[in-house]
Amino acid sequence: MDARRFRAPRAVAALLCCLGLLSGCSHSSTSHSGEKEDSTARAARAAAPGRAVDDLQNGYLKVIEDVLPSVVQIQARTDLGSGVVYDGQGHIVTNAHVVGTEDSFRVTTANSEDTLTARLVFSYPQQDLAVIKLDKAPKGLKAARFGDSAKVEVGQIVLAMGSPLGLSSSVTQGIVSATGRTVTESRDNGGTGATIPNMVQTSAAINPGNSGGALVNLDGRVIGIPTLAATEPGAGHGAAPGIGFAIPASTVRTVADQIVKDGKVTETGRAALGITGRTVVNDDYEVAGVAVVEVTAGGAADKAGLEPGDVITRLGDTDITTITSLAQELASDRPGERTTVTYTRDGDEKTVDVTLGEQ
Known part of the structure; x- marks a missing residue:
């Protein structure tokens, strides 16, 4: 929209204001001055909505101008996704499921239709993040600025930038609907x-194709990496409109910094029991817990005395019914924290203290 369209109301308001001042100087009647002031106020109120729309739109345009050059399209052999330029050396952060194998x-x-080549630095599927690096970083490559996840609030206006369905440099708009969600991705x-x-x-x-792109606030900072849309089981597992999820910027920085520095993730910050498990059902075919299939030697479960079977x-204090519910509960814990594990062995229920390990 042409910003010049919104300058006329300001000019009218300014002209009316000047006329009011001149009238006040040349007339002694307070009633006439009051009428002029009322007219000026009405003109200002009439111009205000236009200015608000103008300011918001200009804010969007500035964010897009600032951030979109830092969002790229990534083409693997069979998959297409997005990525965010992490630094001037050509590191790009994206989703692990975008790079695949x-x-x-x-x-x-x-900013260019030229195709650049890049290679994988490291993929960390446990957090669905990966870093690739351009073989040759072009001149003027612009790194994105990442925001503070602690300052993200429900209701904030955000823009999602990426390449949905292969439509590069696309932008959609919405709000932050919630924070602190624990989500398990489908393997589909x-x-x-x-x-x-x-x-x-x-x-x-x-x-599809937005994965690995940027979720950006109106300060032009990336607050998350869009990763998946919710599915609606009752609608044939189709996408649930208006419900998408992004990995928070703090997690992205923690993982990407380690990969850039060390070529891998050295400290995951993710709690683990140190088991391989599977969901089991009871006699009524209802999910009833997680059977321990294998115990990692020296892991948290091993030290607590858990055994296969x-x-x-x-x-x-949380009931565990499936391997997913166990993973979700561990996701809210930290390595080194102490908790309890309740389990059954040969029909007897037991509870042990456990110090959680690191995944």
């Missing part, structure tokens, strides 16, 4: 099956 990629920036359609804590929920449209039914 590939190690080389074609990258297109918003190439998902990693990761359980990710502290996700940002947004109403901005998240479609035990069925975990509670972690702390």
Whole structure:
């Protein structure tokens, strides 16, 4: 929209204001002055909505101008997704499910149709994050600025930038719908099956190809990496409109910094029991817990005395019915924290103290 359209109301208001001042100087009648002031106030109120729309739109345009050059399209052999330029050396952060099992990629920036080549630095499926690096960083490559996840609030206006359905440099708008969501990805359609804590929920449209792009606030800072849209089981597992999730910026920075520095994730910050498990059902075919299939030597479960064949039914004060519910509960804990595990062995229920390990 042409910003010049909104300058006329300001000019009218300013002209009326000047006329009011001149009238006040040349007339002694307070009633006439009051009428002029009322007219000026009415003109100002009439111009205010136009100014508000103008300011909001200009804010959107500035954010898009600032951030979109830092959002790229990533083409693997079979998958298409998005990424965010992490630094001037050519590191790009994206989702692990975007890179899949590939190690080389074609990258297109918003400012050029030229195809760049990149290689995988490290993929961390447990958090659905990965870093790739351009073989040759082009001149003027612009790194995105990442925000503070602690300052993200429900109701904030956000823009999602990426390449939905291959439509590069697309932008959608919404709000932050919720924070602190723990979400488990489906393994369908190439998902990693990761359980990710502290996700940002947004109403901005998240479609295939948006994964790995940028969820941006009106300060022009990336507050999350869009990762998945909710599905609606009652509608044939189709996408649930207006419910998408993004990995928070704090998690992205923690993981990406380690990968850039060390070439891998050295400290996950994710709690673990140190078991391989599977969901079991009771005699009524209802989910009833997680059977321990294997215990990692020296892990938290091993130190607590858990054995293969035990069925975990509670972690702390939370009932555990499936392997997903166990993963979600562990996602809210930290390595080194102490909790309890309730389990059954040979029909007897037992409870032990456990110091959680690191995944």
